[in-house]
Amino acid sequence: MTSHRNIDTIRAEFPLLATNPELAYLDNAAGTQKPEAVLKAMDAFYRTSYANVHRSVYDLSERATAQYEDARGRVAHFLNAQPQEIIFTKNATEAINLVAYSFGEENVHEGDEVLVSILEHHANFLPWQRLCAQKKARLVVAPVRADGTLDEEQMLALISARTKIVALTALSNVTGTRTPLARIIERVHQQGARVIIDGAQAVAHEHVDIRAMGADFFVFSGHKVFGPTGIGVLAARAELLETMQPFIVGGEMVKTVSLDNTEWNDIPWKFEAGTPPIAEAIGLKTAIDFIESIGWPHLHAHEQTLVEYALERVRALKGVHLIGPETYSSDRAPIISFTVDGVHPHDLASILNERHVAIRSGHFCAQPFLNALSYTAAARASFTIYNTHAEVDALIEGIAAAQKIFRV
Template identity: 45%
Template sequence: MEIDLKYIRSQFPILTQTVNQKPLIYLDNAATTQKPFPVLEAEDIYYKTINSNVHRGVHTLSQLSTIEMEATRGAVKEFINAKKDYEIIFTKGTTDGINLLASSIEPLVNKGDEIIISTLEHHSNIVPWQFLAERKGLILKVIPIDENGELLLNEFEKLITEKTKIVAINHISNALGVVNSIEHIIKKAHEAQAFVLIDGAQAISHKKIDVQKLNVDFYVFSAHKMYGPTGVGILYGKEKLLERMKPYQGGGEMIKEVTFEKTTYADLPFKFEAGTPNIAGNIVLKKAIEFIQNIGLENIEKYENSILKYITKKLEELDGITTYAKNSTSKTGVVSFNLDINNIHSSDVGFILDKQGIAVRTGHHCAQPLMRHLGVTGTVRASVAIYNTKEEIDLLIEGITLAQKMLQ
């Protein structure tokens, strides 16, 4: 199927504006994607027509809001092929989902147990595990990477012992775009009776996810990286594990009965959904899923990979550029690079590109351990989505060339 790029771009009103008197070229999609009309309009309709708290009222608006939000839970279940609706937990985002897990899984680990993460992780998949390790006296281990930015799987297998209880790995590196061999990691971790969390924040809008086929224990992602709203995320977890975990927060919704002597907890998924959720955001996530499904994830992945190859090729044609993980065997969505000019920071390049209307991300990308491994303080990161074009990439290359001239 050929995608209708003109139509797709017409669905994103922000793409029609200018920045610094230049047409906006938005290449910061790994940070957050733009939102199409169906998502924007759905949120407006919610607040204008059925705004009400969910699950707690017998009146019509409350029931309608509840139906719409639970329809999203069902849509997410189908989107990632979970077994049950109640294995889908609404969160504030990927970070919140990982923190929820790192707190709630505490009863399942003991002093001296081990957690394995990797050099490629976002801070959100490092710091919560450090918190847990400090609370419970656990040992944190780190999978190293090779010169292509890929995990050294033989070293990973050496790290696993009978004390390994949690393996937490990103599906795709937010800083390099490297796609990790999560199938192998899940298999080896399960052989050691360890639980596996996959951080899918960078994968969910680029690749088809089937949590049953992966046999993953937990999978987390954010709506705002898949054309949906901010402040909304999903934690998928296997029912048998979620049942054994303690609640993350206390309050309304997550209780069955409260007395001053003792509280009992609600059934899944509400055990982990204390308080009033982001109702509007949760509802319109369904529209973001439908937007992706209407195009087709296979079509999205194929098109975005063609844009990624085009960027990589154009960067290779320039002198004085270091591109990181350019020889990785599997990448999606991201190109990370620096200009080979002494005493400049990636933000200097980003500032010049911004003056040309080009939005990229600069800095350490919340991956400081990885940046230290690369021997840099940060990189320039261009990340693509379904609405980006080769013409935009040509303008990016022109902007980089201008930056080279200005910073020499």
């Protein structure tokens, strides 16, 4: 059920923003703030329902297990998957590493290729780099155009009979541009390969249907989508999960253990060794409820006006250079990265911090991408449903103040 709450009402639902009205929090690509509903849901679980899950027959444990599995079902519905296809991890990084180990180790061999794009966050680059080094396979990296967008035709041309895995972001954490996935995924499957989509940025800005998308594996983190830290999701085709070995072994991911043999549990539990992030799963469920209560059309409309306004104002500043496309289009999320002549990104971020504007500075865990565009560091502002035009103005005023301080 959606509602048409105004921005002031929405901001009031976030305790940190409500108690710090002077703060312009523009680092949402790294992690969003948490609504009161998420905090209350986790607190209520610990106060009224806490017990370990899947281990006991007493009422409290069964209630906790029911809440945990209800969260799994909610995530499955959110992505158009089946509950047994949802594995809870600690973040998207762990989910990608799970796939690299449990699927990659068995399916990538010497002489094979793993294809990634230069756009990737280190989390979707390093596991494949290491896998290829270990297996004597080849890591193939698809380039971007001069404007920082993926060259789809070149990516398609790099998919061959040697390709076993294609790892691709759905949305760049540097430029905010969406990756054209449909033709790429179709070509991957034509070659008999598998595709993993890093959806860490996408899930906060668009409805994701992994069935329609055609992804074999899809990952995201709770902390980027109004949920808690310490929880991520791997959504994968059940038939693939059935064939994969566990990534981590230990308690509760087995059916039987003897001195000579072990029988793994069914999916998804064979991939969830030890005590899982129970309260975090409940928090993630509530975060999804929050997003859907806002409604995707309302979210999109608000984010569109913000990023259009931000791009317009940044373009008007002399000596400020946008990374990626400089104008708004429908395939762009509200993430903008830029540099300022004569001002290091860390210095800019420090000056903005003094003015209560929080941005990211550095390489955003995307060094190969920035290096490909001849940058070593940049500044990034990223927006979401609770940000305002006044906060964009505060960002612009802070950039101008930094230029004045550095006399540029």
